[in-house]
Amino acid sequence: MNLEISGLVQRYGTATVLDGLELHTGDIRSLVLVGPSGGGKSTLLRILAGLDVPVAGSVAFDGVALSRNEPSLRAYRRTVGTGFQAYNLCPHLTAMENLLLPLVHVHGLSESEARARVREPLERFGLATHAHKRPSELSGGQKQRIAILRALVVQPKRLFLDEPTSALDPEMTAEVLEMIGELKHLGTQFVLVTHEMGFARRVADRVAFIGDGRVLAHGPPAEIIDRCNVPRVRSFFARILP
Amino acid sequence: MPRWLAHTIVVALFAALIALAFSRVNYAWNWAGVWEYRQKLLQGFGVTVALSLTSLIVSTLIGMLAALLLGSKNTLLEAVGRVYVELIRGTPLLVQLLIGFYVVASAVGLENRYVVGVLLLSLFSGAYMAEIFRGGLAAIPQTQRDSARAIGLTPWQSFRLVILPQAVRLVLPAVAGQFVSLIKDSSLLSVIAVSEFTLAAQEVNSFTYSTLESYLPLAAGYLMLTLPLSAVSRLLERRYRYEA
Numbered sequence: 001m002n003l004e005i006s007g008l009v010q011r012y013g014t015a016t017v018l019d020g021l022e023l024h025t026g027d028i029r030s031l032v033l034v035g036p037s038g039g040g041k042s043t044l045l046r047i048l049a050g051l052d053v054p055v056a057g058s059v060a061f062d063g064v065a066l067s068r069n070e071p072s073l074r075a076y077r078r079t080v081g082t083g084f085q086a087y088n089l090c091p092h093l094t095a096m097e098n099l100l101l102p103l104v105h106v107h108g109l110s111e112s113e114a115r116a117r118v119r120e121p122l123e124r125f126g127l128a129t130h131a132h133k134r135p136s137e138l139s140g141g142q143k144q145r146i147a148i149l150r151a152l153v154v155q156p157k158r159l160f161l162d163e164p165t166s167a168l169d170p171e172m173t174a175e176v177l178e179m180i181g182e183l184k185h186l187g188t189q190f191v192l193v194t195h196e197m198g199f200a201r202r203v204a205d206r207v208a209f210i211g212d213g214r215v216l217a218h219g220p221p222a223e224i225i226d227r228c229n230v231p232r233v234r235s236f237f238a239r240i241l242p
Numbered sequence: 243m244p245r246w247l248a249h250t251i252v253v254a255l256f257a258a259l260i261a262l263a264f265s266r267v268n269y270a271w272n273w274a275g276v277w278e279y280r281q282k283l284l285q286g287f288g289v290t291v292a293l294s295l296t297s298l299i300v301s302t303l304i305g306m307l308a309a310l311l312l313g314s315k316n317t318l319l320e321a322v323g324r325v326y327v328e329l330i331r332g333t334p335l336l337v338q339l340l341i342g343f344y345v346v347a348s349a350v351g352l353e354n355r356y357v358v359g360v361l362l363l364s365l366f367s368g369a370y371m372a373e374i375f376r377g378g379l380a381a382i383p384q385t386q387r388d389s390a391r392a393i394g395l396t397p398w399q400s401f402r403l404v405i406l407p408q409a410v411r412l413v414l415p416a417v418a419g420q421f422v423s424l425i426k427d428s429s430l431l432s433v434i435a436v437s438e439f440t441l442a443a444q445e446v447n448s449f450t451y452s453t454l455e456s457y458l459p460l461a462a463g464y465l466m467l468t469l470p471l472s473a474v475s476r477l478l479e480r481r482y483r484y485e486a
Contacts, residue, residue: 078394
């Protein structure tokens, strides 16, 4: 994906969360957004995923600009997949029903076609035995993996994942990161917001540091995480890295 | 101890206590006199059932509409909802019935006290339903709506497939409670001379001077309506809870 962002501005009420953000990635497969809380990472991700419309500025993937009107955005959202930090899955449906929901109600598959499509991914990621369970019977890691699967089974152009492991304990975090690592290996394009720097180093083609509503640094992971010259960025990593 | 046994023991103890209290009062029971008026009581019971059922449906609809108003981004619409809810919840049903029937309905030319009674009762209960529905909708995490949008569901699909099923499970206990209250509140329609169950019991009492024999069947009759309602509600809650 080739992501071009120009002059992106976003406000919530009187607060300006994105302040003229610029980002030009070139052709990459995975982008990881890092930075302090409240810096604008999630806000940016929501705009990229087509959930929110910015106040000003433009976003284009592979030369195609994101629309500003809701019907076009809905059509766009159907071509991508998004996962949030928690409460992704419908609690009143089983894991399988959650997976079938977008396939049947949005993409017009019949139930049998949908079931056929989800069978292989469920098995590949070791979730087939859990498919009949409700979210209340699943661990946090299983829930997040089913949520990512649900985003995947519609065969999206790219995935947007907002801190998928921030609400999980270390063991479940590892389980989810392993899945995302495998997706990277399979060639899936994604934009990931995370605090897991070790993981970011492994899977990111590019890392962008978002702070004060702007991109403060952008480049290959090692360059940003280990060798960045921007003081603000360096002090952030100095504090959080072991 | 099995639950049915425990329930039966407690009810039996309670009944024994009541029987004991009655035996000390030296009351001259006159069931025969009241028995003569059983037709009247039965008719009143029938009217109460009809009024309650109709009001249940209408108040649920009003409640949904008001909940939509309360959640509206339009300040005027939200104001309509808020003023309605606060006014109705803050004043006694008695006052609403008297002013509603003798002043407003007369002014508008609506004379049928049954129709007006159902309308007023529904407006009353609807305000409480509105708050119940609004609370239920607010309790659903925002991420659920975000997820539904992210999948590409239309607003109607999101509401039908994601939001509504969760909201129904959340509000079921409170709505059942409101239904039970509604059935009992319908007794107040007697003040605008609607010939429902309570008015029938009052009239039988005035004919026979047998107060307890008139009102005990009244209590039993309402229990016959409210107990099944509670049981059905508990059944539905068990069937629709999130754990398998």
